[in-house]
Amino acid sequence: MNLSGLKFSKMHGLGNDYVVINEFDHEIIPENEKNTFSIEICKRGFSVGADGVIFVCPATDNGDIKFRIFNADGSEAEMCGNGIRCFSKYVYDNDIIKKDKLNVETLGGLKIVEITPDKENKNISSLFKVDMGISTFKTAEIPMIAETEEFLDETLVVDGEEISMTTISVGNPHAVIFTENAEKIDLNNYGPAIENHESFPQRINVHFVEIISKNEIKMITWERGAGFTYACGTGATSCVLSGFKLGILDNNVLVHLPGGDLEIEVYKKDDELGAFMKGEAELVFTGKMI
Incomplete structure (x- = not known):
């Protein structure tokens, strides 16, 4: 896989770290290569290294934007609490959607994220309150x-x-x-x-x-x-x-x-x-x- 020229951000939530790829305007990593890409780029000591890969995608249902996350083993997860905070910070700081409340589509359902950004320095941590939705014990x-x-x-x-x-x-x-x-x-x-x-x-x-x-x-x-x-x-x-x-x-x-x-x-x-x-x-x- 030729990754030459690929732009990315490395982010973390309490040490849970991710490679973030912006696909809001167009697909960068082909769908059939996302699993292999995630495995390769997450390898610590051999590549960027991370717990997973986050893709910033356009909404397909009733949200503002869509969150996708792949684990280091290439499997796609439904949802990730630390990941969605990193995702929301990336979306806000890069002016993709400049709202203090985001409706985020995930495979685990729609999540509402309230953002309290640091207005002085966007590179440091911001505070996020996420409605994780209704749970089930069934x-x-x-x-x-x-x-x-x-x-x-x-x-x-x-x-x-x-x-x-x-x-x-x-x-x-x-x-x-x-x-x-x-x-x-x-x-x-x-x-x-x-x-x-x-x-x-x-x-x-x-x-x-x-x-x-x-x-x-x-x-x-x-x-x-x-x-x-x-x-x-x-x-x-x-x-x-x-x-x-x-x-x-x-x-x-x-x-x-x-x-x-x-x-x-x-x-x-x-x-x-x-x-x-x-x-x-x-x-x-x-x-x-x-």
């Missing part, structure tokens, strides 16, 4: 192969070991495991074993959560298609929603991730649970392939 919608309608603090046998977890979708699938000490978890062992478990036909994101109080947690993530990441916005949202559903967390929670902090606020709508996510995003550098 196993058929996650999707998860299970005998129960919801998998709430239920036991799953993983490589012969019984692990209690809660599964949820916020547009993409998550397994949430509450533990006494997240730092002692062998993530390189449990992460891929749960991600690729036969119960999850589309694989799953995996999170281990340590509760500090009902308003504060610490979590680590094994991200589907990327492995360990410093932060996961949809994951933080899923962990708080799961804790709220189980009655062990309040509706406003500060989430500590290896890359920094996120604020999650749970809301109810027609007896269903949704959440707002608040956090930052930063431009690292812009580049051009030679």
Whole structure:
């Protein structure tokens, strides 16, 4: 694949980093090459290196603009909380759509992003509040192969070991495991074993959560298609929603991730649970392939 002359931006949300490609006006990477392109450009030490690739695309439905994200393994994800903050900052800072509230189309549904930019220096972090939408705990919608309608603090046998977890979708699938000490978890062992478990036909994101109080947690993530990441916005949202559903967390929670902090606020709508996510995003550098 000839990438000579390709312009891109490198961005991150709490250390979860992405290569951002602007395809708002025209397609740059052919559709049938996006998977391979993402694999190649995300290779750390051999290329730009990233957890994934974000494409800025024109809206096709009822949004202002469309968000697409491919993992480092070339698979396309439905949604990414840290990624959508980087996306929104890129769109705002590059005058693609100069609005303080964006309606963003994703494979996980329409997301509303409120932007509080730094007016003095657009290269430093800006604050973003994202309506992550309504979640579902229904196993058929996650999707998860299970005998129960919801998998709430239920036991799953993983490589012969019984692990209690809660599964949820916020547009993409998550397994949430509450533990006494997240730092002692062998993530390189449990992460891929749960991600690729036969119960999850589309694989799953995996999170281990340590509760500090009902308003504060610490979590680590094994991200589907990327492995360990410093932060996961949809994951933080899923962990708080799961804790709220189980009655062990309040509706406003500060989430500590290896890359920094996120604020999650749970809301109810027609007896269903949704959440707002608040956090930052930063431009690292812009580049051009030679």
